[in-house]
Amino acid sequence: MVKKQRGLSLFCINDNQDLLIEILTRLDDRTLAVASTVCKLWRELTRQDSFWEALCFRHVSPPRVRPVVAAMGGFRRLYRVCVGPALARLVRFDSVWTREELETQLQRLSLSLFSVYYYERLGARREDGRATASLMFLGEPVNVK
Amino acid sequence: MDYNKKNIRKRPDRPLPTNPTNATNPVYSCSSSSLMAAKESKIRDAGGMDELLADLGYEVRSSDMADVAQKLEQLEMVMGSAHQEDSGLLSLLSTESVHYNPSDLSSWLESMLSEINPPEFSSSTITTTATTLDFPNFPKSTQIGQIYDEPSSSNYDLSAIPGEIVYGERVKKKAKHEEEEEEEEEEHFVVPDSCSSSTNCSIVVVDSQETGVRLVHTLIACSQAIQQDNLAVAEALMSQIGPLAGSQSGAMKKVAIYFADALASRIYKLKTGTSTSTSTSSSTNHLSFSQIFHHNFYRSCPYLQFAHFTANQAILEAFQAKSKVHIIDFGIRQGTQWPQLIQALALREGGPPTIRLTGIARPDSGNPADSDPLREIGWKLAGFADNLRVGFEFQGVVVQSLADLDSEALRLREGESVAVNSVFELHELLASPGSVEKVLGLVREVRPTVVTVVEQEANHNGPVFADRFNEALHYYSTVFDSLESCGGGSDGQDLLMSEMYLGSQIYNVVACEGADRVERHETTAQWKTRFLSAGFAPVHLGSSGFKQVSGLVSLFGNGDGYRVEENNGCLTLGWYTRPLIATSAWQLTSNKKP
Numbered sequence: 001m002v003k004k005q006r007g008l009s010l011f012c013i014n015d016n017q018d019l020l021i022e023i024l025t026r027l028d029d030r031t032l033a034v035a036s037t038v039c040k041l042w043r044e045l046t047r048q049d050s051f052w053e054a055l056c057f058r059h060v061s062p063p064r065v066r067p068v069v070a071a072m073g074g075f076r077r078l079y080r081v082c083v084g085p086a087l088a089r090l091v092r093f094d095s096v097w098t099r100e101e102l103e104t105q106l107q108r109l110s111l112s113l114f115s116v117y118y119y120e121r122l123g124a125r126r127e128d129g130r131a132t133a134s135l136m137f138l139g140e141p142v143n144v145k
Numbered sequence: 146m147d148y149n150k151k152n153i154r155k156r157p158d159r160p161l162p163t164n165p166t167n168a169t170n171p172v173y174s175c176s177s178s179s180l181m182a183a184k185e186s187k188i189r190d191a192g193g194m195d196e197l198l199a200d201l202g203y204e205v206r207s208s209d210m211a212d213v214a215q216k217l218e219q220l221e222m223v224m225g226s227a228h229q230e231d232s233g234l235l236s237l238l239s240t241e242s243v244h245y246n247p248s249d250l251s252s253w254l255e256s257m258l259s260e261i262n263p264p265e266f267s268s269s270t271i272t273t274t275a276t277t278l279d280f281p282n283f284p285k286s287t288q289i290g291q292i293y294d295e296p297s298s299s300n301y302d303l304s305a306i307p308g309e310i311v312y313g314e315r316v317k318k319k320a321k322h323e324e325e326e327e328e329e330e331e332e333h334f335v336v337p338d339s340c341s342s343s344t345n346c347s348i349v350v351v352d353s354q355e356t357g358v359r360l361v362h363t364l365i366a367c368s369q370a371i372q373q374d375n376l377a378v379a380e381a382l383m384s385q386i387g388p389l390a391g392s393q394s395g396a397m398k399k400v401a402i403y404f405a406d407a408l409a410s411r412i413y414k415l416k417t418g419t420s421t422s423t424s425t426s427s428s429t430n431h432l433s434f435s436q437i438f439h440h441n442f443y444r445s446c447p448y449l450q451f452a453h454f455t456a457n458q459a460i461l462e463a464f465q466a467k468s469k470v471h472i473i474d475f476g477i478r479q480g481t482q483w484p485q486l487i488q489a490l491a492l493r494e495g496g497p498p499t500i501r502l503t504g505i506a507r508p509d510s511g512n513p514a515d516s517d518p519l520r521e522i523g524w525k526l527a528g529f530a531d532n533l534r535v536g537f538e539f540q541g542v543v544v545q546s547l548a549d550l551d552s553e554a555l556r557l558r559e560g561e562s563v564a565v566n567s568v569f570e571l572h573e574l575l576a577s578p579g580s581v582e583k584v585l586g587l588v589r590e591v592r593p594t595v596v597t598v599v600e601q602e603a604n605h606n607g608p609v610f611a612d613r614f615n616e617a618l619h620y621y622s623t624v625f626d627s628l629e630s631c632g633g634g635s636d637g638q639d640l641l642m643s644e645m646y647l648g649s650q651i652y653n654v655v656a657c658e659g660a661d662r663v664e665r666h667e668t669t670a671q672w673k674t675r676f677l678s679a680g681f682a683p684v685h686l687g688s689s690g691f692k693q694v695s696g697l698v699s700l701f702g703n704g705d706g707y708r709v710e711e712n713n714g715c716l717t718l719g720w721y722t723r724p725l726i727a728t729s730a731w732q733l734t735s736n737k738k739p
Binding site (some may be wrong): 109115 | 454457480481484485487488489491492496525526528529532533534692693696697700
C-alpha cells in the first residue's frame with residue numbers, strides 16, 4: 001500500500017510494527033506460517049509466542065499455563081506438535097460434545113501429550129542418534145525438530 | 146480380520162459349463178442351472194469324451210478335464226480383467242483373432258490364451274493341495290491377494306485340479322513395470338501378460354476366507370490335542386498350520402505365526418520333557434524382552450497412552466488439595482507416565498504440591514548401555530519438574546519381584562498422601578502363589594489415598610490350557626487387528642517391535658507353565674474380587690475422566706476402531722466390541738487401622 005504525497009512520503013508496513021502485529025494477530029495458523037517466510041522482520045515477529053498462544057487457547061485464558069508451556073518449548077511448538085494436528089482432526093470429527101467442550105479438552109490433552117513429547121526429548125541428546133518421537137501414534141508423523 | 150471374498154474350489158469330477166460362443170461377452174461362466182444339473186449326474190467315460198459336456202455340445206476328453214478347467218479359469222480371469230479395464234482386449238479378440246471350432250474346448254482355449262498371453266508366459270502347474278501356495282521364482286515382494294469379485298461365485302463349481310493356478314497378486318512397488326504404476330492404488334490385480342517375463346508365473350487360486358477359518362480351527366484343534374496329551378495328533382496338525390498360515394496376509398498371518406510358534410514350543414517341551422520351569426533364565430529373558438519393547442509399544446498405539454492418562458486422572462483427583470504427595474510406581478520403565486501428571490499438577494488450582502516419586506524397577510531393565518538406567522530416569526524427571534517449577538524428589542528401588550518389597554524400602558514419610566500405581570504389573574504376581582496377597586497387604590500398609598491399576602481385560606489364567614489358548618487367540622487377534630490399522634506412523638519398525646512385544650506375551654501364555662508363565666492376565670471382575678477381599682473399595686472413575694480420555698482416543702488415536710467404555714466405574718479401551726485393557730482405581734475401605 002503505497003501512497004505518494006508530493007513524491008516524498010511512502011507507507012511501508014514494516015515501519016509500523018504495531019500495525020503489523022495487529023494484523024498478524026488475526027491470522028490463522030497456515031497464513032501465519034507463510035507470513036514468516038516474507039522477510040527477516042516478519043520471521044522474527046511471527047516467531048513470537050504470543051501469536052501462537054492466541055491460536056492455541058482461543059476460548060480459555062489460562063493463568064499459569066504460560067510459564068509451563070514456555071518451559072516445555074513454547075506455544076509455537078505446542079501448536080505444531082499437538083494443537084494443530086488435533087484441530088485439523090476436529091474439523092472432520094463429529095461427536096456428541098459441543099465444539100467448545102471439545103476445544104477445552106483439546107487444550108488440556110495437547111498439554112498432556114506435549115509434556116510427554118518434551119520429556120522424551122530431554123534425554124534425546126544422550127541416546128544414540130534417533131530422536132524419539134513419542135507421539136508417533138498420532139495419525140500424521142510428528143516432525144521432531 | 147478381513148477375509149478375501151473369492152471362493153473357488155476345484156474338484157476333478159465335475160464338468161465346467163461355460164459360454165465361449167461370443168467373445169465379446171465376458172466369460173463370467175456358468176449359469177447356475179446347468180451347474181446344478183451337472184452336479185446331479187455322473188460322468189461316464191464314453192469314447193474318451195466327457196458325456197455331460199458332450200450333451201452340451203462340447204468335446205472334451207475326460208483326461209483333459211483338469212487342463213481345460215485350468216485354462217478356462219485363466220481365460221475367465223483375463224477376460225474379467227479386460228472387461229473392467231477397457232474393451233481393447235475384447236475388441237481384439239472379437240475382431241482380429243480367429244477362433245477355431247469352439248466345440249473342441251481344449252484347443253479352442255489354447256488359441257484364445259495364446260492370443261492374450263505373450264509367448265513367454267507359461268503357466269506351470271504344481272502339484273499341491275488346494276490351500277498350499279508355491280511360488281517358484283516368484284519375486285519375494287509380491288503377496289497373494291484377492292482375486293476378484295464374482296457375483297455368481299457361490300455357484301461356481303470348478304473341479305479341483307492336480308495343478309494349481311496362481312493368479313493375481315497385489316503387486317507392490319518393488320516388482321513392477323512402469324505401466325502398472327497407476328494401477329497400484331486401486332489394488333488392481335495383474336493380468337498375466339504383465340508378469341515380469343523372467344518369472345515363471347504360476348497361478349494359484351487362494352481361498353483366503355476358507356483357509357482363514359480353517360487356520361483358526363486347526364490351531365484350536367491342536368491346542369485341544371495338547372490338552373488331551375495327544376502329542377502325535379498335535380504334531381500332525383502343526384504341519385498343516387504352516388502352509389495355512391502362509392496363505393493368510395496381514396494381521397491374521399502374524400497372529401497365526403506367533404501362536405503356531407508357541408504351540409510348537411509347547412509340544413517340544415512336553416515331548417522332550419524339558420521342564421517348563423527351566424529356572425529363571427527364560428523368565429528373565431521374557432522380562433528383558435518386555436522391557437525393551439515396552440517402549441516401542443507405547444509409541445505405536447494408544448493403549449499405554451490410555452492407561453497412563455486414565456491412571457493420572459484418578460491420581461489427580463485423589464490428590465486434590467493435598468500439598469505433599471508421594472507416588473509409588475510399581476513399574477517405572479521409562480517413566481513416561483509421569484511428565485503428564487507433573488504438568489497437570491503444576492497447572493492445578495492453588496499451585497503444585499511437592500512431589501515424591503518412588504520408581505520400582507527390575508534388574509536388567511532398560512538400556513544395557515547405561516550404567517544406571519534408573520538414575521537416568523530420575524534425572525530426566527527431576528529436570529522436567531524443575532523446568533516447571535515443581536518440587537520433586539525421586540528414589541529408585543530395584544527388586545526381582547514386587548513380592549520382595551517391604552515398607553522399609555519405600556521409605557515412607559509422615560504427612561504425605563500416597564498413590565500406588567501399577568500398569569500391567571500385577572498379573573505377573575499370580576505366577577507364584579501368595580505373592581499377590583503379600584503385595585496387596587503391603588499396599589494396605591502404605592495407606593494410600595488411591596491405588597490405580599491397569600490390566601489386560603482377558604482371562605489368560607484359566608486352569609485348562611485349551612480354554613486359555615482360545616481366549617488368547619481371540620484377544621491377540623483383536624490387538625493385532627488394531628495395530629494393523631494404526632500403521633505405526635512413519636516408522637514401520639515401531640510397529641514391528643510392538644508386534645514382537647505382543648509375540649513374546651503370546652509365547653509366554655501358550656508355551657510356558659509354572660513360574661515361567663508370567664503373563665497371567667485376568668479380567669477386571671477377577672481383580673475386583675481380589676481387591677475387595679483384600680480390603681479395598683472401588684473408586685468410581687468420573688465421567689469427566691471418561692470424556693477426556695474419549696476425546697484423547699478419538700482425537701489423537703490412530704484408527705477408527707477404538708472404543709472407550711465405562712464399566713462399573715472402570716474405564717476400558719477396546720477395539721470395536723472387544724475391550725482390551727481396563728483401568729480401575731481403589732481406596733482403603735477403612736481408615737481406622739493404624
